[in-house]
Amino acid sequence: MVKKRILVFSGTYIPGYKGGGPIRSLENIFNQLSEDVDFYLVTSNRDVGDKKPYTGINTNTWTAVGKVSVFYINGSYLKKSAFNEILEKVKPDTIYLNSLFSFYSIYILWILSISRFNRIRLLLAPRGELSPGALKERKIKKFFFILLTKHLKIYKNLQWHASSELEFFDIKKQYDKYRRIYIASNLVNTTKMKSYDIVNLSKNKAEIRIIFLSRITKKKNLDFAIESLSNLKGNVIFDIYGPQEDQAYTEKCKKLVLNLPSNIIVSFKGDVMHDKISQLFVKYDVFYFPTKSENFGQVIWESLSSGCPVLISDQTPWNNIENHRVGWVRSLSKMNNFSKVLQGIIDNNLEYYFDRQNIYNYALQVANTSKSIMANKQMFNNNE
Numbered sequence: 001m002v003k004k005r006i007l008v009f010s011g012t013y014i015p016g017y018k019g020g021g022p023i024r025s026l027e028n029i030f031n032q033l034s035e036d037v038d039f040y041l042v043t044s045n046r047d048v049g050d051k052k053p054y055t056g057i058n059t060n061t062w063t064a065v066g067k068v069s070v071f072y073i074n075g076s077y078l079k080k081s082a083f084n085e086i087l088e089k090v091k092p093d094t095i096y097l098n099s100l101f102s103f104y105s106i107y108i109l110w111i112l113s114i115s116r117f118n119r120i121r122l123l124l125a126p127r128g129e130l131s132p133g134a135l136k137e138r139k140i141k142k143f144f145f146i147l148l149t150k151h152l153k154i155y156k157n158l159q160w161h162a163s164s165e166l167e168f169f170d171i172k173k174q175y176d177k178y179r180r181i182y183i184a185s186n187l188v189n190t191t192k193m194k195s196y197d198i199v200n201l202s203k204n205k206a207e208i209r210i211i212f213l214s215r216i217t218k219k220k221n222l223d224f225a226i227e228s229l230s231n232l233k234g235n236v237i238f239d240i241y242g243p244q245e246d247q248a249y250t251e252k253c254k255k256l257v258l259n260l261p262s263n264i265i266v267s268f269k270g271d272v273m274h275d276k277i278s279q280l281f282v283k284y285d286v287f288y289f290p291t292k293s294e295n296f297g298q299v300i301w302e303s304l305s306s307g308c309p310v311l312i313s314d315q316t317p318w319n320n321i322e323n324h325r326v327g328w329v330r331s332l333s334k335m336n337n338f339s340k341v342l343q344g345i346i347d348n349n350l351e352y353y354f355d356r357q358n359i360y361n362y363a364l365q366v367a368n369t370s371k372s373i374m375a376n377k378q379m380f381n382n383n384e
Helices: 021-033 080-090 103-113 139-149 165-174 222-227 247-257 274-281 298-305 335-346 356-366 370-381
Strands: 004-010 037-044 062-065 068-073 094-097 121-124 159-162 181-183 207-213 235-241 264-270 286-289 310-313 327-330
Touching: 004 021, 004 080, 004 103, 004 370, 021 037, 021 298, 021 370, 037 370, 094 103, 103 121, 159 165, 165 181, 181 370, 207 274, 207 298, 207 335, 222 235, 222 247, 222 335, 247 264, 274 298, 286 298, 286 335, 298 310, 298 356, 310 335, 327 335
Parallel strands: 004 037, 004 094, 037 068, 094 121, 121 159, 159 181, 207 235, 207 286, 235 264, 286 310, 310 327
Antiparallel strands: 062 068
16 A cells, blocks of 8 residues: 655754654654654754754755654745745645644645645644633734634645544634544654663652743743742752743743742753653652643653653643542642642652552553554545
8 A cells, every 4th residue: 555645844843852742742653653654844954942053954955864754944945936846756645734823834824825736635733722721822813813714715624633632622612614623642752661660769758859841931831830839848849941932931930939938949950852851750759730731741741651740730631640640630720739739749648659650651551552543544544
C-alpha cells in the first residue's frame, strides 16, 4: 500500500524547545507513525523569540531529522513561489497545521486560498488554543479572528484534530457548522523512560520541594501558584523552570514572590533543555501546575513518567488521576484546596504519600495505547 504523504507546517520544532508541548506532540507523531505515513515538515530555522538561527542546521533545504524530512526555513524565503515549489516536490495528500492562531498557519491558509493547490485536504490541530482559558488571553483579537474566519471558504474546508473529547467540544463550540473533527490522543515518547525502578525520595517532615515547569504565560497560571504558597507552614522550596515568554506577566510573578514569608524560597531557574526534564522531576516532591487550560499536557505526562506526582487544575484531560493515586486535581475556584494538598505533603500525612514506582507504571500504562495509535493513523490516512 502506498503511504500517505503529509506536509506539516509548524512555527517551531527541535532542536527548539521554547514552544513547549506542541513540539513534543509533533515529534512523537513522527516517531510513532512514520512506518505508515510519510511526513514532511516546514518550520522556522530558529526557536521562539530568538533572533539568530540554530547552529549547524541547513536552511532552505530538506534535511533528514530522525524519521521526518524537515525544511528549516528563513522567514523571508516563504513566498508564494517557494510555497508552490515545496508543494510540487512533496505532492502531499494532506496539509497538517500545528496551530490555529500562529502566523504560519494563517499565512499558509491565505497562500493556499489563492493557489492552484487549494483542493488539498487540510487538517488543523489547535493545540488547546480554543479552550475557554486560552481564549481569555487577547480575547478581543481572538473573538474577531474566529468571527471572520467562520465566513472564509478556506476555513470552512478545514478538518480538525482534537486531542481529547474536551478539545472536541471546544472546537465544536467555535466552528460548529464546519467539517469533520477527529479525536486522536497525543502520543508520547516512551523510549526515553527509565528502564530501572524509580526510587522514592527520602523526605523530611516540615519541608517540600515543588517544581513548576512550563512557558511563563498567563495561561499557565504561575501567579496563582505563587499566591497559594503564602500560608504554608514549613520549609518550602519552589523552583520555576521555563522560558519567560510574557515579560510583563513574569515581572508580576516576581513581585508576588517578594510578598511571601521567609520560609518560602522561590527561584526562577530559566530555560531547560527537553532532554534534561526527567532528571529534574525526580528531584522534587510534586509538580505544581494550576494551568487554566491544556488540550493534553505533555509536561504532566513527563512528570508522571519520571515518578513525580502532580498537583494540577481541573482544566486538563487528566481529571481521573486521583483514582490511580498518581496526583491531585483541584478546581481553580478554590485556591485553598491547592494549599491544603501542599501542606499535607509538607506534614507527611499518609493520604498525601504516593509511591513513585506506581506513578511511573501508570504513565507507562496510559502511553500510546493501541486505541490512540489507531485513531492517529486513521486520521492521517483518511481520504475525505
